Amino acid sequence: MIHFLNLIRWKNLALIALVQILVKYALLLPFFESHGVVTTLSPLAFFLLVFATVCIAAAGYIINDIYDIEADKVNKPHKVIINRYISEKKATYVFIGLNIIGVGLGFYLSNGIGQSGFFVIFFIASALLYLYSSYLKQLPIVGNITVSLMVALSILLVGVFELLPTINPSNRAVQITFFKIILDYAVFAFSINLIRELVKDMEDIKGDYKVGLQTLPIVLGRNRANKIIFTLSLIPILAVIYYVITYLFKQVEVVGYFLLLVIGPLIYISIKLFSVEEKPEYSHISVMLKLVMLTGMLSMLLYPYILK
Secondary structure: OHHHHHHOOHHHHHHHHHHHHHHHHHHHHHHHHHHOOOOOOOHHHHHHHHHHHHHHHHHHHHHHHHHOHHHHHHHOHHHOOEOOOEOHHHHHHHHHHHHHHHHHHHHHHHHHOOOHHHHHHHHHHHHHHHHHHHOHHHOOOHHHHHHHHHHHHHHHHHHHHHOHHHOOOOOHHHHHHHHHHHHHHHHHHHHHHHHHHHHHHHHOHHHHHHOOOOOHHHHHOHHHHHHHHHHHHHHHHHHHHHHHHHHHOOOHHHHHHHHHHHHHHHHHHHHHHHHOOOHHHHHHHHHHHHHHHHHHHHHHHHHHHHOO
């Protein structure tokens, strides 16, 4: 069982579920009375949305590991699961089953709220994750952008299902305002994940080169790729600082949270990227980026203070 949980990256799946729960229960529901935010999904329907998202993401991790067997033997031989603990055939069946469940639930939920067109989101997400593993990840930056878009979509999905179907002339302004807040978090998640994906490419350069992948560090070389990643790491720092100055400067506690748990760690990561050389350092930066993703998303809990 532990090998299956590691195969589907249960910690990452838990983070995806946590963020979606935060969007609904920390960012939207508390403002029903004070701001008139109206949501669409019942608790059961929302659970199904989270479960569908997790199923499609888990399927994406499985197919990625299937295509990465040879590269992983070089990059992380101690973490290889396919054909060691779980056969490739069995993993493929689970991949198919999870996609059927995820897309099927997406179809059910979309029709249940009278928005059958929303079903396409689940189908496209499933298809893109397969294309990423089988082809797009071989292309420099394209694969990184694709998987980062999927991370952002998992956040935006809650806004699409919860806010858009209930928009009417009387609540349009508030619904769109909160949708834009969710979009801001999705953009933050995209930027952090894109940097992390590029850092992982630096970390996995030996195995990726062996199997013929054309990742950014392989195409441009370590030094130039590292300079690009360093430059990209400055963007979320500047964006968060702008956001804090523009919208949050009056709330001292909230500003302190962002300085200590988001901006500070991001500056630390940029400093490390400026001089990084060894693989363990890239692993450390990758972990730090995941922690910043978590602290950034947990800031949704502060919105009752921000919008009081």
